[in-house]
Amino acid sequence: xxxxxxxxxxxRMKQIEVVAAIIHDDEGRIxxxxxxxxxxxxxxxxxxGKMELGESPEEALKREIWEELETKIIVEHLVQxxxxxxxxxxxxxxxxxxxxxxxxxxxxxxxxxxxxxPEDLDSVDWLPADKVVVKKFLCTV
Numbered sequence: 001x002x003x004x005x006x007x008x009x010x011x012r013m014k015q016i017e018v019v020a021a022i023i024h025d026d027e028g029r030i031x032x033x034x035x036x037x038x039x040x041x042x043x044x045x046x047x048x049g050k051m052e053l054g055e056s057p058e059e060a061l062k063r064e065i066w067e068e069l070e071t072k073i074i075v076e077h078l079v080q081x082x083x084x085x086x087x088x089x090x091x092x093x094x095x096x097x098x099x100x101x102x103x104x105x106x107x108x109x110x111x112x113x114x115x116x117x118p119e120d121l122d123s124v125d126w127l128p129a130d131k132v133v134v135k136k137f138l139c140t141v
Contacts, residue, residue, distance in 0.1 A: 014089040019061040020048035021098045022079055022133070029115040030137075032124055033068075036111035039088075044124040046095060046133065047110070057094045068110070071103030080136060084129035095133050 023031040023046075033047045049064035051057060058075045065073050076097045084091045107113055116123065121134050 013085065015092070016050065016089050017092045018048055018050050018094070019057045019064065020046035020093050020095045020130070020133075021061055021065055021073060021075075022046050022095055022137075023065075023073060023098050023100065025099070025115065027115075027117075029117055030121060031105065032114050032116055032121075032126075033107070033110040034112040034124075035127070036107075036109055040127055042111065042125075043127040043130075045127045045130045048093075058096070061096055061098070065098075066103075068108055069103065070106040070108065072101040073098045074101050080133055082129050082132045084132065086128070091129050093129050093133075 021031075025031075031047070032044050035041050035043050035045060047065060047068055048061055049068065051060040052063075055063070057078075061075055062073060065071055076099065079095045079097050082091070082093045082095065084093070105113065114124065118137070121138060126134050
């Protein structure tokens with residue numbers, strides 16, 4: 001997280017860079033999680049979190065999914081990087097196509113989770129930045 005001041009003294013929006021896992025299964029379903037905390041509690045998102053200093057996006061994603069879901073994932077490829085202005089911060093979110101290597105997807109930080117078929121992706125109330133990814137995905141299915 002970085003808060004910056006411009007030369008004219010105006011404070012620019014806080015910048016947050018995160019990673020997100022679009023976890024898919026053999027049936028073509030996508031794993032969605034519902035936030036259990038914070039300003040965006042109850043919103044649906046792709047699981048993930050903030051990158052730590054010195055981590056690659058892939059390393060950060062593997063760490064975050066282990067911490068949040070006690071699951072090891074295989075990161076396949078970058079799907080999209082979304083930049084979105086929330087009211088209090090600017091989000092840069094790197095979204096990766098992933099599948100489960102091992103683990104049972106234990107919800108440690110989320111309220112709920114669902115496996116969604118592509119045609120059901122719009123059945124949950126996605127957070128705004130995640131909605132950008134969902135819309136792109138629906139256009140390609």
